[in-house]
Amino acid sequence: MRFKFMNFKLPPIRFEFLIPLLSVFAVTTPLHASEEQRWQQAIDHAAQAVLAIRVDAPRSFDTGINNSVQATGFVIDAEQGIVLTNRHVVQPGPTVAKGVFLNREEIKLIPIYRDPIHDFGFFKYDPKALTYNKPQALDLLPEAVQRGREIKVVGNDGGEQLSILSGTIARLDRPAPVYGRGNFNDFNTFYIQAASATSGGSSGAPVIDIEGNVIALNAGANMRNAASFYLPLDRVVHAFERIRDGVEMTRGTLQATFRYQPYDELKRLGLSDEYEAQVRAQDPAAIGLLTVAYLVPEGPSDGLFKAGDILLKINDEWVRHFISLEAMLDQHVGDDISVVIERAGKQLTLVLKVQDLNEITPSRYIDVGGAILHDLSYQQARSFNIPVAGLYVAYGGYMLSNELIGRGNVITSIAGHEVNTVDEAEAVLQTISDGERFSVRFFQLVNPRQQIQRVVTMDRRWFPASSCYRDDVKGVWPCEEWPAQLRVSKPQSSATRFVTSETPALQRMAQSLVQVNFDMPYVVEGITETRYTGAGLLIDIDRGWVLVDRDTVPTTLGDVTIIFAGSLEVPGKVEFIHPQHNIAMVSYDPALIGDTPVRNVTFSDEPLAPGDDVWLIGSKMNQKLISHKTTVAEIDMFSLPMPSVPRYRATNLEVISLTSQASTVGGVLTDKDGAVQALWSSFGYQRNNKFGSMVIGVPTAVVQDQLRWQQQAVSSVITRTIASELNFVPLNEARKRGLDNEWALAMEAHDLETRHVLQVIRVEAGSPAAAVLEGGDLILAIDGNVVTTFLAVERAAQRAELKVTLLRGGDIIEVDLQTEPLDGVGLKRFVSWAGAIFHRQQREIAAQRGRDDEGLYVSWIWKGSPAAHYGVYPSGRLTELEGVAISDLDGFVARLNETAGRASVRVKMVSLNGKETMLTLKLDNQYWPAFELRHDDERGWQRAGI
Known part of the structure; x- marks a missing residue:
């Protein structure tokens, strides 16, 4: 049977609260009052003390994950401002919370206690901070609960600020509900059951009787029926009295x-x-x-x-x-x-x-390489029947997730040192340099008997390292950054040899093919996957240049590693990302591979045609090279579905398909001697909100053109474009649209094998082409020369100005078109603020969505952040901050500095379809400080605070 907590995830929009402010009545009820009146008075009294609680958990910790939720709490001590709610609302780790009373007055809540076992905890607020509300505390009366008693649950059910649900106590001795292994589970207590049908948002709501007494605490419900589960208050009262009186709350366990x-x-x-x-x-x-x-x-x-x-x-x-x-x-x-x-x-x-239960309840964590690590808790150990020892991975982050070490794993050894506590782990990790590799031994909670070992690369560049602890007085988790590292681990030179093969093509290509891995520390440019593997082609061994596809290296932000002969791994860096085609360039230091016998690839000038025999030479995921003889099936236009989020999508390309193929991550198509006739490239795409990839052939003519233009470039501009997406229209369709016989015959004579015309599908907004081209235009000629292929248009577009002959609306017209220069630099700067990542808008927004509005693109939102809480959304654009228009990162950072002292700010968001929304954000610089990532040629990527 599956159960759920009564937390309610915050929606990206604000609720409309339709419940009016209820008057506060005295609890004392005349003897002659009707039952309905008595219930009304009890509800009114409870409602004035109830808060709708909005919680942000900025870090995953123990059984909790970083998230934003809504729940309920109620005042039990108005003088000290103590609020009772559930333990899973207070959260085991860092918590940022606020409460909203029925009159809509908002108050800051700080967590002061969460029970290690039972599902209750306390927040505290400053009573002096309340201006319009003076709540009366509700009385806790655990002895009043009895079977058959009518009750009301007064809470924020379904996020509706105030809901009142009725029920009858059916059981007083129900076993504690089980929420599943790895989650918080209560035990060693009875629960109370009634059919009140509570749902998300009512966690922590008071369960009251007709006298207005709180007789239980709402905690959970059965997902399949109306049964609700309430925590008895006996031990809650005990804990409350000690905390109220300033006495240490001791907890013992066997x-x-x-x-x-x-x-x-x-x-x-x-x-x-x-x-x-x-x-x-x-x-x-x-x-x-x-x-x-x-x-x-x-x-x-x-x-x-x-x-x-x-x-x-x-x-x-x-x-x-x-x-x-x-x-x-x-x-x-x-x-x-x-x-x-x-x-x-x-x-x-x-x-x-009797053991101190607090000693086996973690209250400290380290944040290193984006990973959150802390002592294994009694909660988790009990769930999986293992000793309370080891380092729990609450969040894998960048450093550990790259080696498939994620949440739910327990680390037992680091760099050969046994670790049982977070203190031991910190001592070892602080000795490891950035970029240094070290071993990690761990097991999965679901399979504790199987030890696993991985080699991890220390990261101190993308994410700062710090140690954090719980401060129950201030209600925060202060962090102390680790000392800055003065040294960086440098790779050592080595060498390897390639395997031999009896296949001539494979033997020749083995020395020119490598495997390239790319890891992204942050989600940018609409790219949601963070780990990539593909084949690389050596094109200049003197400079260490390696050609890859953009499904292997999709952006400039990340770490590159290059593997030679499945044996030698060296670091690399991104040289350029092609703005249009599915190619990118990475490089390595040739000195690092010693005398490894590498060789430049040899390109064939002979174009492929259907029926030609080719050898598919590729790399499998396990780095094994394979050779597969096959035949070209066809060469045709390539079309990928439009992604729901703007991201790179290959266009204006003819590709090669084969009659048969082997499974690879990429490679080449060669002749029998190993001369490359086409790249066998991986293309990423999105269909029905699912991401996938496919491998297909790309003629070398496309690649050789781009490499030549890139090498000849005297500036960062490596190509020019007409900034339009094209496709093929059959010649008979063009005739229907008004293409006269003279032009039709000219098209046929120009290309004897095809019968099509190039059509403009969409034009990039804001480009020079947008002023002269329209969707549906048929391109007949450029500068008087008939064009029928994508490659012909691309070659012509390398001139700054073109005269383009079009068929539009049945008429032949000529337009003067300025081509758009493009560079291969890619994005070199990103800013993180309020838990969101911003960068300048990528070309794909204008190309795919036809929008050239001002503003910064939101590429990522961290759960549990102010951005997630208040409705900033990925793929939206921030166009205004505190009334000032934002057009670039410089202006954004300047405005952030100008508004640095404000607790909340107003931002204007614009969706991809142009819908504007004004949001207000309360900032949290404790857990979400602003920073930027910036690249320069000398130091590479650097992270710095703002």
């Missing part, structure tokens, strides 16, 4: 889970008649006792308790239920206790030491 079982089952477990009689005499209403359900390995009770043991006494006092058990443990933290049990009809007296 690392044992107990189960309440009735007498009939206890008899089968071996309960003697003597003890049954004594227990029944102590509490005639009781129907059972606690038994040991299971133990955490290596805990205080492991090896002493056994499953099925019947718990009778602790320190000579009868323990008949969870409340008395927990009270006894909390009173004796660090002490030895005498425990009397009955096991298979035999009485045993055991001595156990």
